[in-house]
Amino acid sequence: MNFVRVALDVPVPTLFDYRAAAATGDDIGRRVLVPFGKTIAVGVIIELAHTTSLPPHRVRSVLSILHDVPPLPADVLALLKFSSDYYQHPLGEVVLNALPTRLRRRQPVKPESAPRYRLTAAGRVVDPAALPRRATIKRELLRLLHTTDESVDEATLQAVAPRAPAALKTMLELGWIERSTVACAAAPATVAAPQFARGPELTDEQRTAVDCIRGAGDGFTPWLLLGVTGSGKSEIYLQLIALCLSCDKQALLLVPEINLTPQLEALVRMRFPDTALVALHSGLNESERLQGWLAAQSGAAGIVLGTRLAVFTPLPKLGLIVVDEENDASFKQTDGLRYSARDLALVRGKQRAIPVVLGSATPALETYHKALSGSYRMLTLTQRINAMPPDIECVDTRREPLIDGLSQTLLSAVRATMQRGEQSLIFINRRGYAPVLICGSCAWTSGCHRCSAKLVLHLKEQRLRCHHCGHQERVPAACPQCGNQDLVPLGQGTQRIESALARIFPAARVLRIDRDSTRRKHAWNEMRRQIHAQEVDILVGTQILAKGHDFPQLNLVGVINADSSLYSTDFRAGERLFARLTQVAGRAGRGTSRGRVLVQTEFPAHPLYQALRRHDYPAYAQELLAERRQAGFPPFVHQALLRAEAPRLDSALDFLASAARRAAEITSVVTVYDPVPAGLTRLAGLERAQLTVQARSRTALQAFLREWRACLDAATQRKVRWSIDVDPLEL
Numbered sequence: 001m002n003f004v005r006v007a008l009d010v011p012v013p014t015l016f017d018y019r020a021a022a023a024t025g026d027d028i029g030r031r032v033l034v035p036f037g038k039t040i041a042v043g044v045i046i047e048l049a050h051t052t053s054l055p056p057h058r059v060r061s062v063l064s065i066l067h068d069v070p071p072l073p074a075d076v077l078a079l080l081k082f083s084s085d086y087y088q089h090p091l092g093e094v095v096l097n098a099l100p101t102r103l104r105r106r107q108p109v110k111p112e113s114a115p116r117y118r119l120t121a122a123g124r125v126v127d128p129a130a131l132p133r134r135a136t137i138k139r140e141l142l143r144l145l146h147t148t149d150e151s152v153d154e155a156t157l158q159a160v161a162p163r164a165p166a167a168l169k170t171m172l173e174l175g176w177i178e179r180s181t182v183a184c185a186a187a188p189a190t191v192a193a194p195q196f197a198r199g200p201e202l203t204d205e206q207r208t209a210v211d212c213i214r215g216a217g218d219g220f221t222p223w224l225l226l227g228v229t230g231s232g233k234s235e236i237y238l239q240l241i242a243l244c245l246s247c248d249k250q251a252l253l254l255v256p257e258i259n260l261t262p263q264l265e266a267l268v269r270m271r272f273p274d275t276a277l278v279a280l281h282s283g284l285n286e287s288e289r290l291q292g293w294l295a296a297q298s299g300a301a302g303i304v305l306g307t308r309l310a311v312f313t314p315l316p317k318l319g320l321i322v323v324d325e326e327n328d329a330s331f332k333q334t335d336g337l338r339y340s341a342r343d344l345a346l347v348r349g350k351q352r353a354i355p356v357v358l359g360s361a362t363p364a365l366e367t368y369h370k371a372l373s374g375s376y377r378m379l380t381l382t383q384r385i386n387a388m389p390p391d392i393e394c395v396d397t398r399r400e401p402l403i404d405g406l407s408q409t410l411l412s413a414v415r416a417t418m419q420r421g422e423q424s425l426i427f428i429n430r431r432g433y434a435p436v437l438i439c440g441s442c443a444w445t446s447g448c449h450r451c452s453a454k455l456v457l458h459l460k461e462q463r464l465r466c467h468h469c470g471h472q473e474r475v476p477a478a479c480p481q482c483g484n485q486d487l488v489p490l491g492q493g494t495q496r497i498e499s500a501l502a503r504i505f506p507a508a509r510v511l512r513i514d515r516d517s518t519r520r521k522h523a524w525n526e527m528r529r530q531i532h533a534q535e536v537d538i539l540v541g542t543q544i545l546a547k548g549h550d551f552p553q554l555n556l557v558g559v560i561n562a563d564s565s566l567y568s569t570d571f572r573a574g575e576r577l578f579a580r581l582t583q584v585a586g587r588a589g590r591g592t593s594r595g596r597v598l599v600q601t602e603f604p605a606h607p608l609y610q611a612l613r614r615h616d617y618p619a620y621a622q623e624l625l626a627e628r629r630q631a632g633f634p635p636f637v638h639q640a641l642l643r644a645e646a647p648r649l650d651s652a653l654d655f656l657a658s659a660a661r662r663a664a665e666i667t668s669v670v671t672v673y674d675p676v677p678a679g680l681t682r683l684a685g686l687e688r689a690q691l692t693v694q695a696r697s698r699t700a701l702q703a704f705l706r707e708w709r710a711c712l713d714a715a716t717q718r719k720v721r722w723s724i725d726v727d728p729l730e731l
């Protein structure tokens with residue numbers, strides 16, 4: 001072979017040919033340094049080739065093939081190629097962006113960056129069980145090192161606990177361990193027969209679910225685990241992970257968030273104390289991410305727990321994929337490669353012939369439809385463990401006057417809850433004080449000059465802020481239009497509810513939890529501690545609080561301002577609202593007494609609220625599916641969106657109109673709609689428009705998109721930036 005085809009991080013849908021006489025099949029998936037224009041770029045070898053279509057004088061040579069870390073394995077390369085093809089994104093960007101940042105740099109990874117540790121003679125005689133009770137991390141590290149005569153790599157040890165590095169340092173100082181450096185690619189230490197901590201007794205429903213999945217054996221089976229909040233889905237994941245580990249395989253657990261919900265990670269670590277767990281999420285620094293990735297790739301990490309990007313992690317012994325809260329929007333990337341990690345998890349499961357478990361209390365309709373039609377197997381958990389389902393009521397706000405957005409019924413319930421020494425949560429999905437400032441005299445409103453959106457009043461900071469582009473300005477002393485000084489905040493946000501509650505209940509300890517109050521590092525950890533220590537009576541929060549937290553003293557949830565999503569133009573709004581309200585309602589009454597949920601609404605008879613009150617996801621989902629079938633929306637059709645943005649709306653619309661004409665020339669199987677301005681038309685100074693295309697057949701849509709994109713790539717457009725979003729979630 002004389003040439004290699006290399007993926008480079010550039011936005012063109014081609015690979016680049018270089019001369020590399022020495023390259024062999026083993027180099028596929030390896031990083032290379034190549035000359036690119038006037039610079040040197042890092043690329044990844046995708047194929048070897050005998051010939052190239054480039055004229056000989058234009059072919060340049062590979063500068064070096066990097067052997068510092070193992071190459072990307074064939075299955076990951078196949079997954080990346082699939083993603084590039086399916087989501088219509090250049091392969092080079094897809095491949096390079098899947099690598100840890102450290103591997104995208106030109107400097108090879110030094111072996112020193114992956115030290116290994118082994119017990120010294122002094123360390124061998126230290127009995128882990130004899131250490132003080134509080135030295136949990138040291139004990140775990142010692143136990144792990146005791147299981148082998150070989151050295152253990154740093155990533156495995158660091159995966160024991162977040163504070164493992166500090167403990168390792170102390171152990172070095174004590175002379176218990178010694179450090180050596182070997183290349184990262186070295187085989188991991190094998191830990192013989194890992195011990196699992198015992199879990200709680202399973203309920204009958206849980207037992208049935210575990211038995212079914214185990215009974216189906218190896219091979220690709222997609223499962224939907226539909227379980228009401230608090231029904232113990234996590235326990236099923238843990239049982240399945242244990243099965244997987246006992247066969248010496250690796251488990252990949254994908255979750256929407258790790259930083260906000262550290263409980264699951266803690267639970268997994270506790271249950272599998274001998275197993276190296278790697279957590280991959282956005283909070284890691286470059287070196288941590290690299291070490292975790294290498295531990296996964298070498299097979300040393302038995303469990304990889306990660307957010308969406310973790311779906312691309314090399315896992316040679318992958319035996320199980322679990323996607324928790326599979327309907328969560330964060331699994332879909334909204335820029336660059338617009339992939340769905342949930343959908344790619346299924347692709348990967350099929351590719352590797354392993355089970356994939358999707359868990360949720362409110363699955364995405366796409367998933368639920370597949371389960372109903374038999375493409376996925378469905379398991380249901382209908383019982384909450386040790387708790388009754390919360391009692392959900394609607395408060396009709398047409399009949400009750402509101403004080404700062406709060407009804408008398410809700411306020412009395414908060415008062416009663418405080419008197420019992422329990423906690424309440426007021427859920428409002430809007431931060432800031434008020435969503436807009438309005439002039440009482442001329443009706444001027446605070447708008448963002450860069451976006452078609454209102455500026456949100458943040459009273460504490462005396463700022464008006466755009467939640468879309470980040471623009472902020474001082475609150476004007478008078479109306480910029482007529483000079484009137486009587487500017488009125490309109491509507492409610494978390495800050496306003498917080499101050500109203502503080503005024504109405506002067507003795508109450510009110511805590512506001514939203515993106516503003518948790519921005520500071522560790523702020524959220526401290527808040528969680530306060531809540532658990534019962535130093536808080538009333539929580540006011542956005543959906544940060546809705547996700548998987550277990551606050552035993554929380555028995556009342558009040559939901560305000562939910563109606564705004566009921567009659568949205570987005571056909572997914574109802575599905576999302578139901579999921580969000582189910583999640584937040586699930587926070588009430590996880591302790592001993594039955595929780596109560598009060599939803600303030602002007603539409604108490606709406607089918608969504610009725611189904612919510614009955615805890616009846618299946619009924620509501622089936623109603624939505626019937627509507628979607630009739631209207632011809634996903635999952636009954638497959639969609640893609642062509643988005644365009646430009647300084648002028650005309651240019652964006654013109655571009656889309658010509659794209660629509662080309663589309664009509666390519667096919668008649670795909671429905672092409674008219675270009676329309678996007679919901680939020682102006683964002684950060686650019687005008688945005690979009691064009692929807694859809695087809696009943698996914699294959700037909702894919703074939704069309706390939707051809708269409710080639711046309712779009714060929715048509716040079718200076719002022720217009722465009723992108724294709726396949727299976728878009730936001731319209």
Ligand SMILES: [Zn+2]
Nearest residue numbers: 439442479482
């Ligand atoms: Zn005015």
Ligand SMILES: [Zn+2]
Nearest residue numbers: 448451466469
């Ligand atoms: Zn803005």
